[in-house]
Amino acid sequence: MMAAQTAVSAVELRGISKFFNGVPANQEIDLQVRAGSIHAIIGENGAGKSTAMKILYGLHRPDAGEILIRGERKMWSTPAQAISAGIGMVHQHFMLAGPYSALENILLGVELGNSSAPLLKAFESLARPVDRKSAKARLDGLADQYGLRKIDWDLPVETLPVGVQQRVEILKLLYQEASILILDEPTAVLTPQEIEELFSNLKKLTKDGKTILIITHKLKEVMSLADEVTVFRAGKVVGRRAVADTKVEELASLMVGRKVNLKIEPPSKPVPRDPVLEISDLHLTTAPGRARRVHPLEKISFSVRGGEVVGIAGVEGNGQSELLQVLLHPRDFSKRNSASVAHATGSVRCLGRVTMNEQTRLRAEEIKLLGVGVIPEDRQREGLLLERSIEENFLLGLQKRSVFSRNGFILRKNLREAALRAIEVYDVRPRAIDLEVEALSGGNQQKLIIAREFECEPKLLIAAQPTRGVDVGAIEFIHRRILDAREKGAGVLLVSSELDEILALADRILVMYAGRIVAQFNRGEVSEQVLGLSMGGAHA
Amino acid sequence: MTVLRSRIFRSLQPLLAVLIGLAIGLLITKFAGENPWHVLKILVNSAVGSRYDIGMTLFYATPLILTGLAVAIPFQAGLFNIGAEGQLTLGALAAAAVGCVFPDIPWPLAPVLAVLAAFLVGGFWGFVPGWLHAKRGSHEVINTIMLNFIAAGIASWVTLYILKNPESQNPETRAVGAGYLIHHFQSFGDAPLSSAFVLALVAAILVSVFLWRTVLGFQLRAVGQGEGAARTAGIDAGKMKITAMFLAGGLAGLVGVGEVLGNAGRFRLGFSPEYGFIGIAVALLGKNRPAGVVAAALLFGALHKGTSDLDLETENVTRDLSLILQALIILSVSAVGLWDWFNRNRPAGRRA
Numbered sequence: 069m070m071a072a073q074t075a076v077s078a079v080e081l082r083g084i085s086k087f088f089n090g091v092p093a094n095q096e097i098d099l100q101v102r103a104g105s106i107h108a109i110i111g112e113n114g115a116g117k118s119t120a121m122k123i124l125y126g127l128h129r130p131d132a133g134e135i136l137i138r139g140e141r142k143m144w145s146t147p148a149q150a151i152s153a154g155i156g157m158v159h160q161h162f163m164l165a166g167p168y169s170a171l172e173n174i175l176l177g178v179e180l181g182n183s184s185a186p187l188l189k190a191f192e193s194l195a196r197p198v199d200r201k202s203a204k205a206r207l208d209g210l211a212d213q214y215g216l217r218k219i220d221w222d223l224p225v226e227t228l229p230v231g232v233q234q235r236v237e238i239l240k241l242l243y244q245e246a247s248i249l250i251l252d253e254p255t256a257v258l259t260p261q262e263i264e265e266l267f268s269n270l271k272k273l274t275k276d277g278k279t280i281l282i283i284t285h286k287l288k289e290v291m292s293l294a295d296e297v298t299v300f301r302a303g304k305v306v307g308r309r310a311v312a313d314t315k316v317e318e319l320a321s322l323m324v325g326r327k328v329n330l331k332i333e334p335p336s337k338p339v340p341r342d343p344v345l346e347i348s349d350l351h352l353t354t355a356p357g358r359a360r361r362v363h364p365l366e367k368i369s370f371s372v373r374g375g376e377v378v379g380i381a382g383v384e385g386n387g388q389s390e391l392l393q394v395l396l397h398p399r400d401f402s403k404r405n406s407a408s409v410a411h412a413t414g415s416v417r418c419l420g421r422v423t424m425n426e427q428t429r430l431r432a433e434e435i436k437l438l439g440v441g442v443i444p445e446d447r448q449r450e451g452l453l454l455e456r457s458i459e460e461n462f463l464l465g466l467q468k469r470s471v472f473s474r475n476g477f478i479l480r481k482n483l484r485e486a487a488l489r490a491i492e493v494y495d496v497r498p499r500a501i502d503l504e505v506e507a508l509s510g511g512n513q514q515k516l517i518i519a520r521e522f523e524c525e526p527k528l529l530i531a532a533q534p535t536r537g538v539d540v541g542a543i544e545f546i547h548r549r550i551l552d553a554r555e556k557g558a559g560v561l562l563v564s565s566e567l568d569e570i571l572a573l574a575d576r577i578l579v580m581y582a583g584r585i586v587a588q589f590n591r592g593e594v595s596e597q598v599l600g601l602s603m604g605g606a607h608a
Numbered sequence: 609m610t611v612l613r614s615r616i617f618r619s620l621q622p623l624l625a626v627l628i629g630l631a632i633g634l635l636i637t638k639f640a641g642e643n644p645w646h647v648l649k650i651l652v653n654s655a656v657g658s659r660y661d662i663g664m665t666l667f668y669a670t671p672l673i674l675t676g677l678a679v680a681i682p683f684q685a686g687l688f689n690i691g692a693e694g695q696l697t698l699g700a701l702a703a704a705a706v707g708c709v710f711p712d713i714p715w716p717l718a719p720v721l722a723v724l725a726a727f728l729v730g731g732f733w734g735f736v737p738g739w740l741h742a743k744r745g746s747h748e749v750i751n752t753i754m755l756n757f758i759a760a761g762i763a764s765w766v767t768l769y770i771l772k773n774p775e776s777q778n779p780e781t782r783a784v785g786a787g788y789l790i791h792h793f794q795s796f797g798d799a800p801l802s803s804a805f806v807l808a809l810v811a812a813i814l815v816s817v818f819l820w821r822t823v824l825g826f827q828l829r830a831v832g833q834g835e836g837a838a839r840t841a842g843i844d845a846g847k848m849k850i851t852a853m854f855l856a857g858g859l860a861g862l863v864g865v866g867e868v869l870g871n872a873g874r875f876r877l878g879f880s881p882e883y884g885f886i887g888i889a890v891a892l893l894g895k896n897r898p899a900g901v902v903a904a905a906l907l908f909g910a911l912h913k914g915t916s917d918l919d920l921e922t923e924n925v926t927r928d929l930s931l932i933l934q935a936l937i938i939l940s941v942s943a944v945g946l947w948d949w950f951n952r953n954r955p956a957g958r959r960a
Contacts (some may be wrong), residue, residue, distance in 0.1 A: 120639040190784055295692065391732075396840070397839065406743070406744070407743060407744065407745050431842070431844065432839065432843075432844070433842035433844065434842075435842070436841070436842035437842070444837075444840050446836070449834065449836040449837065450836040450837055450839070451837055451840060452834065452837055453833040453834045453837055453838075454833075454834065455829060455833060456833055460826070460830075463826065464830055464837060464838070464841045465840070465841030465842060465843075467823045467827065468823060468824050473823045476822050476823050476824060477821055477823070478821055478822065478823060478826060480821075546872055546935045
């Protein structure tokens with residue numbers, strides 16, 4: 069098919085199958101990765117990409133099939149064995165011990181990972197002092213060799229920017245002499261500039277003969293980075309392409325199994341209406357003596373009018389979550405509340421009511437009842453009761469509406485009818501309202517949340533990372549719904565770290581960096597490049 | 609289909625656990641030199657063999673229904689109430705105190721007042737750790753345990769120094785007024801089975817309606833299922849937890865009704881053989897649902913009564929077998945639950 073097959077593959081999976089409780093996660097997976105290439109693995113959530121990579125990395129044992137590394141058959145049951153065969157993995161959530169220095173994190177991995185009898189080895193290395201100086205020298209040498217920017221080895225890892233932490237992870241693998249690197253969704257937490265740097269680093273690595281496997285769902289990245297791509301769907305491989313011979317549209321329809329419209333028609337000009345959200349001079353300071361888990365906010369002022377989408381762009385962890393928390397739960401950040409971890413000052417008006425200022429702080433329930441719909445950032449923790457039925461989740465937050473309860477008793481017939489109608493309209497699958505929400509896919513969980521939040525036609529919609537972890541087909545649907553709400557006159561506050569999403573949906577874009585709004589643009593006035601720079605703090 | 613099957617299986621799990629626990633327990637009696645079959649016959653016979661036996665079983669089950677509910681409601685809100693013992697002690701004390709201080713109030717006002725007092729004082733003893741948890745973030749397990757000791761201290765002091773029965777050597781209060789005593793069921797012989805049993809059943813039904821049919825109950829369960837999601841939905845999690853603990857304390861307090869108004873006619877120190885703690889086992893076995901709690905309480909009541917005759921009827925086994933059986937049943941509940949948990953958590957890696 070391709071030139072790839074003539075040479076010996078660095079990695080080859082043959083007929084790999086894996087079942088969990090009889091449910092197939094991988095079926096007959098065949099995968100060839102050319103040595104020295106960048107190979108992308110794409111697919112929707114639950115398509116089995118991660119399972120396949122975990123099998124390759126020794127975290128799962130396959131039920132059938134074989135693994136070949138440089139043509140040699142391998143069987144392994146622990147990552148340690150995979151590591152000693154030269155395979156390394158950077159997990160989506162980095163495996164770093166926060167308070168320890170970058171150097172210690174790297175040595176920790178080597179001491180424990182590189183042995184068939186790890187416990188014994190760990191004792192050995194405890195007994196013998198680690199030569200930090202030579203380790204540092206070797207790491208600097210590696211960084212030089214592969215053209216990676218230097219790292220201050222002695223700082224605690226948790227104080228380093230995310231992009232640098234990722235570099236630590238990559239150097240850890242190089243230090244372990246890995247020649248096959250697996251990266252799981254490596255760009256999820258990076259700024260566009262950091263992504264660019266990562267990509268150029270990865271390309272340099274392949275020039276030196278390293279082989280790279282990258283798991284992603286961002287098709288644009290596949291096109292700009294990878295040489296070849298393998299597409300997973302429903303636990304099977306449904307296609308392989310050389311990137312040069314394919315297009316984003318083709319990959320998208322392979323992933324979803326049907327034609328997908330990736331372009332959103334540009335929405336009509338916004339019709340200016342009254343503001344639905346006005347924030348002025350909002351500050352958030354950590355309460356004395358409390359842990360610094362809360363990102364402070366500084367001088368935040370902006371407003372959202374009905375009929376417009378205001379997008380807040382920014383790398384995650386720059387105060388976006390805190391902003392939303394303060395908007396929705398002003399009481400929890402009051403000085404009078406002794407349990408609060410941070411104090412907010414400033415004023416917020418929501419749909420004509422003061423929800424927060426020096427004197428008043430509305431309760432979260434009162435704010436929601438003004439007509440605020442919320443699509444929370446962490447859908448599973450903040451949006452859903454996972455072990456409860458679709459029906460009960462639909463009721464969550466609507467339980468006091470007169471349609472659904474009278475005199476404190478739930479009107480079960482109305483609830484059932486409304487829930488059935490909603491999952492039909494919002495295409496939540498499967499259509500079984502007694503099913504536990506846990507069993508739904510990410511996209512369907514999100515659709516359920518949207519169905520619920522749209523039930524009372526919100527006048528202000530707060531949508532945080534609305535398409536995170538959602539499959540391509542559902543993204544299209546969710547974006548259309550958000551724009552529908554805007555057409556109907558609702559104001560939308562969209563918080564997203566996906567630039568494409570912000571650029572496609574927002575009428576105005578605010579950039580948040582280090583707890584402040586550092587830049588503001590109108591639709592069409594800003595390029596991805598400029599936006600990326602200000603997300604990285606260039607305008608701060 | 610598999611969903612349905614696993615649901616039926618899950619609801620049968622406690623039953624399976626009970627059978628396993630009983631089987632192991634009876635096997636143990638074999639090692640003690642008894643015939644397990646014979647022991648089982650004594651157990652069944654002594655628990656439900658006569659009207660009197662059935663009455664005693666129901667009598668023992670009454671407080672367990674209430675303390676089981678007192679553990680189950682906070683559990684639904686995500687809290688662990690280990691304080692039912694303290695709550696029931698003070699509830700019973702309050703019922704007795706009302707009866708001693710105002711002995712002349714006539715029936716039916718008198719028992720109504722005593723029931724209210726038991727509920728409110730027990731409820732207060734639940735409210736305190738609920739409030740501390742919601743407002744100050746202190747852990748309800750620690751606080752309820754400590755409040756148990758404080759309750760025991762208060763009960764001793766009030767009983768021995770304020771309401772002491774001058775005519776008795778026993779640590780008990782004076783008798784409550786005659787108007788306070790509640791109805792005994794005649795058809796169960798000498799068993800002190802009173803309308804308190806009916807009260808407990810009604811309480812279980814009300815709790816069931818409350819949790820699954822009312823807005824407040826829905827909110828309370830939402831907090832227990834996912835506090836973050838409940839918060840986002842505008843539910844005041846603290847308020848729900850305080851409500852849960854207050855109701856729990858109140859229900860535990862009602863144990864005093866059966867004891868003070870239906871049985872002893874006074875408050876006796878140490879009347880409870882740790883009903884509050886057995887309530888934890890009852891709630892666990894009943895899967896924190898009112899119907900399950902009632903069933904588990906009946907089972908434990910039957911065990912308690914059934915084993916009481918072992919001292920006389922067997923050579924080598926005493927009534928302490930009741931404790932062994934309870935422990936084994938709880939262990940098998942946990943073991944079966946653990947098995948379920950393993951099955952549920954294994955496929956976690958499936959999602960990409």
